[in-house]
Amino acid sequence: MNARIAATTAALTLATLACGAAMAQSQQPAAKTAVEKCYGVSLAGQNDCKAGEGTTCAGTAKMDYQGNAWKNVPAGTCTSIKTPRGMGSLKPF
Numbered sequence: 001m002n003a004r005i006a007a008t009t010a011a012l013t014l015a016t017l018a019c020g021a022a023m024a025q026s027q028q029p030a031a032k033t034a035v036e037k038c039y040g041v042s043l044a045g046q047n048d049c050k051a052g053e054g055t056t057c058a059g060t061a062k063m064d065y066q067g068n069a070w071k072n073v074p075a076g077t078c079t080s081i082k083t084p085r086g087m088g089s090l091k092p093f
Contacts, residue, residue, distance in 0.1 A: 038078035038088040042071040067093040 042048070047061040047069035061069035065085040073081065073088070081088035 034075035035072040036075045036078055036090065037070040038073040038081060038090070039070045039092045040065050040067045040085060041073065041078070041081050041083055041088040042066070042069050046071070048072050 037048075042061055043064045044061050044066070045059050047058065047066070048071050049057050065083045067085075067089070070092075078088040078090055
């Protein structure tokens, strides 16, 4: 009787491991969302990279909605972003 229980337990353990391995193999890494540079939408110090003359990289925008500072936004959304200074732009202004 104990041999039968041990065999059943072993079979269930192997089946569980096989299911887990199959599930792990079927999981795909999440696809990256496409983004675009959008000028004039970042707040001071919150731009993603270079903001024109006198700045170097991320976090160096001197003022809110600076026209030469960009922020990565989901692709296709930039020109629909409204700010107090107008709409977002795909080019520096």
